[in-house]
Amino acid sequence: KVSVVKKEDRETVFLPGTGDTFISAKALTQGIPAGRITVSLIEQDSGGEMKLERHEGEEALVMLNGEVVATVGSVEYTVRNGDCLHYSGRLDRTIRFTGSGKNKALWVKVLPGAIRW
Numbered sequence: 001k002v003s004v005v006k007k008e009d010r011e012t013v014f015l016p017g018t019g020d021t022f023i024s025a026k027a028l029t030q031g032i033p034a035g036r037i038t039v040s041l042i043e044q045d046s047g048g049e050m051k052l053e054r055h056e057g058e059e060a061l062v063m064l065n066g067e068v069v070a071t072v073g074s075v076e077y078t079v080r081n082g083d084c085l086h087y088s089g090r091l092d093r094t095i096r097f098t099g100s101g102k103n104k105a106l107w108v109k110v111l112p113g114a115i116r117w
Contacts, residue, residue: 003030013040015107018049018094025107036111043104048097055089057111064106066099 005028014022025040036057046066052059061070062084070077073091080099087093089109097103 001032003032003035005030010041015040015042015050016052018051021049023048023050028106034113036113038109040107041104042107043102044097045102046097046100048103050093050095052089052093052095054092055109055111057089057109058086059089059093059110060084060086060106060108061095062106062108064104066097066101066103066105068103068105069096069098070094071096 010026010028011030013025013027015025017023023042023044025042028039028041029035029037031038061068061079063079063081065081067078067080070079070085071092071094072085072087077085078098079085
């Protein structure tokens, strides 16, 4: 019922990019049985792009440093330092990292279902 991931124990995960590419991230959660939330820390140079598959549930992207241009459905959003974008996982989504240098973001994915504590 409790999961702690120490900074030095973060696993690298690969999020879907465009085409045959992937975005490298660090898993901040390891999950708990029947858990619904995953949190990843993304550090990506400008030009990287994520094309996310549809799912039931929600997602949020919190920009810690840099900038992304996110297309959710047919609307484009510019998300900068300190901004948070929260959206339905049922929509088409593309996240393009556009800030200079290293862009840093928290990506949260929440699946539907009841929490059983």
